[in-house]
Amino acid sequence: MEDDMRLRSWLLLIPLLVLTPLHAQSLQGDYVKVDYLNIEYEQEDRFLNQTRVDWKTMQQERIENNEINGWRLYRVKFPGSWNNEYTYVSVTSAESISAFENSEISNSESSSITIRNPANRPHNDIRHSELWRVRNSVIKDENANPSLFMIKDYMDVPLGREYEYQMFEDEIARPLHEDRMEMDRMNAWEVYELIIPGGIHYGYNFSTGNFFNHLEHIEFGFTDELIRANHPDVNLMEFFQTIFATRDLVKSELWVLVDYLKE
Numbered sequence: 001m002e003d004d005m006r007l008r009s010w011l012l013l014i015p016l017l018v019l020t021p022l023h024a025q026s027l028q029g030d031y032v033k034v035d036y037l038n039i040e041y042e043q044e045d046r047f048l049n050q051t052r053v054d055w056k057t058m059q060q061e062r063i064e065n066n067e068i069n070g071w072r073l074y075r076v077k078f079p080g081s082w083n084n085e086y087t088y089v090s091v092t093s094a095e096s097i098s099a100f101e102n103s104e105i106s107n108s109e110s111s112s113i114t115i116r117n118p119a120n121r122p123h124n125d126i127r128h129s130e131l132w133r134v135r136n137s138v139i140k141d142e143n144a145n146p147s148l149f150m151i152k153d154y155m156d157v158p159l160g161r162e163y164e165y166q167m168f169e170d171e172i173a174r175p176l177h178e179d180r181m182e183m184d185r186m187n188a189w190e191v192y193e194l195i196i197p198g199g200i201h202y203g204y205n206f207s208t209g210n211f212f213n214h215l216e217h218i219e220f221g222f223t224d225e226l227i228r229a230n231h232p233d234v235n236l237m238e239f240f241q242t243i244f245a246t247r248d249l250v251k252s253e254l255w256v257l258v259d260y261l262k263e
Contacts (some may be wrong), residue, residue, distance in 0.1 A: 036086035074255035132192040147211035
């Protein structure tokens with residue numbers, strides 16, 4: 001009964017919220033491999049030099065061979081140095097999951113699955129890797145360079161509520177992000193579903209990427225002003241209750257772009 005009432009509330013909200021036209025090609029269906037690296041402060045110069053000589057050259061060759069369509073390197077700015085698990089992340093995107101088929105997949109001591117790819121690892125600093133699929137995306141300008149800042153939100157969606165969560169992102173959250181892009185306060189937005197590792201004990205199974213060129217624009221999220229200005233008939237309490245009911249926000253990180261390659 002509770003789920004039926006929530007679904008009816010969603011169906012009432014959707015006609016009010018889906019008002020903004022799409023304005024970029026969707027990347028839905030692309031695959032993203034994220035490598036988490038822990039680089040000590042005194043080793044950063046060595047790491048960045050090695051990355052530009054070895055890893056970037058290798059990724060450029062993969063782009064030219066149509067194996068992947070992009071690569072980005074970020075520094076994890078916040079939560080900052082207290083997070084001793086990783087300080088950089090490497091993000092490789094491809095249209096097909098076969099681009100990562102040479103990866104060796106094995107079980108770690110914690111019984112979760114870790115992706116290892118010796119041929120594509122110039123560094124020994126990779127702590128773990130994840131493989132994601134892009135479930136939705138919108139980009140203000142598909143020809144623009146990657147944004148300087150990315151907010152990465154990791155979500156834990158309860159078993160059996162994946163469709164409800166995806167419907168919220170597709171039909172309610174996306175139009176609001178498009179409004180932010182129309183106001184030049186956001187560059188892109190993506191929703192990812194975790195493929196590997198998996199399991200109910202991993203900690204999260206979805207994530208979103210929010211892309212900006214200016215740090216000040218990160219403040220302008222789902223504010224009351226934004227929602228009321230564009231959709232004055234929406235019940236704000238029901239709106240935020242729906243958000244909180246569909247997922248738990250496990251953690252949120254600010255990534256700063258260091259280097260990139262694109263087709």
